[in-house]
Every structure is written in structure tokens, then in C-alpha cells.
Amino acid sequence: MTRETTWQNKVAIITGGSSGIGEATALALAERGTKVLVTGRDEAKLANVASADKAIVTLKADSSDPASAARIVDTALDRWGRLDLIVNNSGAGQPLPVMAYDADLISKMSAVNIVAPSLLVKEGHSALRTTKGAIVNIGTAVSRNAVPMVAHYAATKAALEHLTRSWAIEFAGDGIRVNAVAPGPVKSGALTGMMGLPDEMAQQIEAQEEAQVPLGRRGVPADIVPWILRLGSSENEWLTGQVLTVDGGWSLRT
Template sequence: MVITGAGTGIGRAAAHRFAAEGAQVLVVGRTAARLEEAAAAHSSISAFAADAAAADGPERIVEAATQRLGRIDVLVNNAAITRPAALGAIDRRTAEEQIATNLLAPLFLSQAALPHLASVKGTIVNVSSNPPWGGWPDNSVYGSTKVALDFLTATWAVELAPKGVRVVSVAPGITATPVLAYAGFTPEQIAAAGEGLVGRIPLGRVAQPAEIAWWIVNVARPEAAYLTGTVVRVDGGLSVAAGQQA
């Protein structure tokens, strides 16, 4: 299986859980050092540094996976970046980078991996985020890419069902990952943002990466063979707290 954005956070936790259950895993990301740290935990994890958003990234990743693992039965599109900005302050290059990483990379990586997934009736897991029915100030670009990813899940589930390929979204709520630090936020800013968000979460806390990884692993299991085209929201009740649909 292949997991993008697997050097830290949810991707790393998912790689460790898959490997602990006997899977052969290729962890992919842009930073080799982080990937090597992730791979060091299990002999069945292999690291491959590549940018899935680059024009040749998907083909390079698929080639590496087939050479090292022999097959691709699960693809986890987890890599994402966020660069918060309100309308009026959105930089075009930064917006394009988010769209390329969060949306185009999963699209073209899934397309490149499709022949291999179809040959084993595999599974695509898209790691998305916010639901489409509420606004998210300062996150119009990031949020739009995640809503679009869920639309791809629904569409691909219909397109690929005849090939035996399942497609599922796992949509985490607020999770303790380095994503905001990588966006340039200070520890103080991250702490302040977290305090404001926790008050809106019915379960009263942020998620840990391992809690999201559990769902990624389980929707990919053979026992989940009748699950496709759905969005599994793992958000501590955040999406329903404001009277939104689940």
C-alpha cells in the first residue's frame, strides 16, 4: 500500500498501524528525513521521497511502489497543506500550491495507480476534512480542496465499482498534527487557535493521529467490502454541534 504525507501526523500513524497488522507500506512525502524516521519503526515500511504534486510525481510513486512492494492494494491520499488567508489577502502562488497538493496530487496519483488497484480490487482512501455546509473563515482555498476531495470520492466510487475498486473518505476533525507549524504559525498562535476550537467540539478535545489512523486502516479492511462512496467523519461531533447534518 501507499500512503502520502506519511512523514508525520496522521500519515505516519496510519503507516505504523498498517505495518503492525502485517501490511507492506510505502510511505511517501517531500522530506526524506521525516520519512526515514517513520519507516524506522517497522521493517515492512519503505520510504520514498517524492512530490506527488509534481508533474512526474504520480508515475514515480507508482513505479517505486510496484518495484518495492510488488502491488498496490490500498492508496491513502493523505498529503495536504494549509495556508490560511482571508479573501483579499490570498496569494495566487500559495493558493495554487494548496490546490496542487491537496486536490490535483490525489487525482493524478489515483489515476496512475488505478490499473494496479483494479487488478487486485483495491481501495482508495481520501483523507479530507471539513463538510461543505458551513463556512470556514480564512480557509476558503484549503476547505474547498477538501470538499472537492469528498466529491471525487463519491464520483470515483460510482465509476470504479464495476472494476471492484472501493473509494472512501476519512474526514478528521481537529487533530494534533504539525500542519499549522509547517504553515508558519508560532507555538503561541497554534495554542490560541486550539483553545478556541476545543470549546466547539462536543467531546471537548482534539484528536490524536492514531485515532484517525484507526479509521483509515479499518475502512480499507476486507471486512469493509460493502463500504464505498461515503465520508466517515471522525471529528468529535464538531460537524453536528452547530446543527449541521452529519
């Protein structure tokens, strides 16, 4: 099978795919002939993604809702009858100094970053076993070092990376490969979106992070997408349980 036909007529689910890395991945897969189901909470953003390519279908779904996993998988299977790839891209994070710790906020991060991927993998397992498909989890290079203020975001993403390795062993007998990409500072709107920071504060943090990247710039979604596709590709039959950090060397300095 050539690279040109690797993704033809395959089916992928991408959570949190209405912007940033998720959107870029959906577009890249659709361009290669894959049918893509993208989930998210913002209907306007979802509509924008769907309008870019007829191979992309969207579903409004909140990953923090445990019932969403079955609905997402059922939507893909009802429409296309198969599933080849799950990209667990949804993420939740919020800066929290210790004295601002809040049980609901911590639970929300855990629900999106740990529980949601776990339930989606559970619901999609049978279909992935049939196609010998793959799972690509999106972690974060932030978890490579101590991270005051965003400790719970980093901790829950580190848990997802551990699940990546555990699932790789558990699903190996089914022919399902599980890997992860851990992006560094990427221009994806996450600071003002997922993290909820004011524009001015987000710009300050972006400038600080850019100065820390040895390769001299912040990343863009296009820096991450090729690795998601490579890890999810059926061409990589013997690669599983890996967490690939893609961050311009940022985690080596911070």
C-alpha cells in the same frame, strides 16, 4: 479471512506519511503485516518513520509535482509487485484573508489537495483493479461549515470528497472501493507545519477548537487511524462512496 490476516502481505501507499495521521496509519498497517510506501518532503522525518518498522519504505516526493504520481506507484510495484491501498493523505493549506489571495498559493493548494490525488489514482488504477483494492482519501471536517481565512483549504478538500463519490461510481465495476475520512481538530502538527502558523497562534487556535469539541478534547491520530483501516479493508466489500466525519462532534457546533 480474520481481522488478524486481513492486511497480511498487502501493499499500501500513503502520501504525506512522515508525521501525524499518515505516520500513524503507516505504523498501524506495518504492524498488521502490510508493506507500506510512505512519501513526504522531509528526509529526516521520513527516515524516522522508516526506522520504526522494516515493512515501511519511504520515498522523498513532493505531491505538488505532477510527475511524482507515476514515480510513487512505480516504486511500490517495482519493490512488491502489487498495490492494495492508496491513502491520499497529503494536504496543503494556508490561512488567507481575501485581500491576501495569491494565485500561486491557491494553485499550490489545488495541486496538492486535488491534482495530486487524482494523478495518483490514475497511475494506481490498474494495479488496484488487479487486487480489488481500495482508496481512502483524507478530507477535513472544516469543509462542513463556512470557514473564513481557510476557505481555499476547505474548498479543495471538499472537492476531494466529491471526487471520492465520483470515483466510487466510476471504479465500482473494477471492484475498487473509494471512501474518505474527514478529521476534525487533531493534534498532528498541521497548524505549525502545513498551515505555517507561529507556535503561539497555533496554541491559541488549538485551545479555541478544543473548547468547541462536544466530546471535550482535540483528537489524536489514533482516533482517525482505525477508520482509515476499516474503510480500506477488504472485509468491507460493500462500502463505497462514503465520507466519514470523525471530529468529536466539532462540526456540529461550529
